Amino acid sequence: MSYPTNFIHAADIHLGKRQYDLDERFRDFANTFLKIVEYAVNEKAEFVLISGDLFDQRNINAPTYVQARQVLMRLKEAGIPCIAIEGNHDRAFLRDGMSWLESLDYEGLVKLIKPGEERLMENYVDIGRIRIYGMCYAGSSTSAVLPRIAQEIKEINGSDPPEYTVLMMHLGVEGKVKESIIGEVSYESLLPLRECVDYLALGHYHNTYDIDGWVYNPGCPETWSIAELGGQKGFYHVKNGAAALKQVEGTREFFIVKVNVDGHKRVDSLEGEIEHKLSRISSNKPIVYVLLHGTLNFDKSAIDIEKIRRMAIERTGALYADVRFDLLNDEFTVARLDSDSLDRASIEREVFRKLALADSMLAGHSEQFASALADIKDMAVKGADEHSLDAVLRKLFETIKGAPEGQKNLISEGDGEWDWRNRL
Structure with a gap:
């Protein structure tokens, strides 16, 4: 659908990543995020999406939180809302019950979209005539909830139709990385969403990919692992429904x-x-x-x-x-x-x-x-x-x-975290 849009889609920022135990790399990840935010401010973006993994770890330290606050404050001062979902790195531990992203939401620096108490999609955000839905990282349950998500979006939009619909998710599409990873979904399983979603804003895999002009994954804008070299990565600037990949300039080679x-x-x-x-x-x-x-x-x-x-x-x-x-x-x-x-x-x-x-x-x-x-x-x-x-x-x-037999050598992505399904 053609609609006058102007927003930024980023993911997998991984603030707090202290690669090689170096202060310089800790600062590199924050500086890359800052450059994305400055781009959004300069381009007068309507909003910024972060499709999971703003943080590298669930138990972040104080300097990492300060980095996040200082950068996100730039958006707040410019009047640009930041919409986020929790990725697998952002989720709260079971014993805590609250993530650091929720703390940022409490301070008014992000709008965190979480699954609702009654319906998964009830906590959407409207900005103008654009409606933004979000679903946190669901791991191996992802494929099972996709039909429910599609049905709920259709029902909500049916009673109050937006001009343009965005859905944020933190998942990987099969065939986009070498390994088999728990929580991957096939492209075919995403197709029911196409009937009700104009822009599927993904995060999770650190390489850039897009599918059929409606599924977009920007990748990690920094080099989180040496294994990521050789592929494109960055963030998307979506203007009038067209997504253009932008690479962050000046990142360490x-x-x-x-x-x-x-x-x-x-x-x-x-x-x-x-x-x-x-x-x-x-x-x-x-x-x-x-x-x-x-x-x-x-x-x-x-x-x-x-x-x-x-x-x-x-x-x-x-x-x-x-x-x-x-x-x-x-x-x-x-x-x-x-x-x-x-x-x-x-x-x-x-x-x-x-x-x-x-x-x-x-x-x-x-x-x-x-x-x-x-x-x-x-x-x-x-x-x-x-x-x-x-x-x-x-x-x-x-x-x-x-x-x-089919479960052999799947890579697990962590246990003991807070389970969003316990809130339903």
Whole structure:
């Protein structure tokens, strides 16, 4: 539907992300959000949408809350309402019952749309003749509630029709990321919404995608993980019904320097190629990863990782540098680039996963096995008794034994959070 619109659609801001434990990265995420808000003010936007995950964690600290308040105050002073929903990172813990987004709502800095007591869609927001609905992150229940959402929107709009309808949701569409993730929905399951929604404003996946001119996911405007490199991301400026992707200028650059080790017989030869490739990088305090891949022709212990890190920082002026391996002849190499740093926990989890893959019974449940063993290890370090450890292990094997075939290796996105369904 063509209607004179002028609004901003963003998602997955992840304020509070202290990537690599660096103050600079903590500030980077806030500065990126500030630039989006300043763009909205300059363009005299009618409103700003945040489709989940304004915060990186549910238990944010005081500096993160101050960042959010200061940036959102810019919108309030400009008379631009900010409409938000809770993502999986924003949800309150069960013991708290209230999220930090609700605190911002209480202060009048955002309008948080939550499921209603009687109907999921009853807490909509009207701005002019535009009606905005919202649904918080629903995880594995997402597909089940979509028909209900469509029906409720039709009923509400039927009695008081708006000119333009927006629905905000925090979900992932199948086929848009490599992994299988709990809560994904097929595009076909979204189609009932098309009958009553002009603009489906999504959040959750950190890459940009749009489908058929009505489904839009802007992605995370910052680089939350090294695995996100290579794809577009930013925020949408929707004018007169047409969504244009805008990239935030001046965000910190990330580089992956890939070096094939196949042709090197000695470590000094390998270091020479690494240094040569690093010398090509010209950027202001970038993040640099050196990825060594292929088949190593000498002992891996000869590679001085710390020396390569120092070389990367000296040659490029990097704010942070790290070395990763993707070696064909190293059984337990940690090849994945989807964590922020190669810390002990990442290594342990990957080793646990590969151990499970080598076992015929556990191979189909490697993610669950790795997660459970990591939890058991952490519990043991903190002094948990043997009965508690045994209970976790028993639960793991009961889960594996009873899991349906289609549930294998789905990535879980957290337990113990407040459940919106308890409010219905």
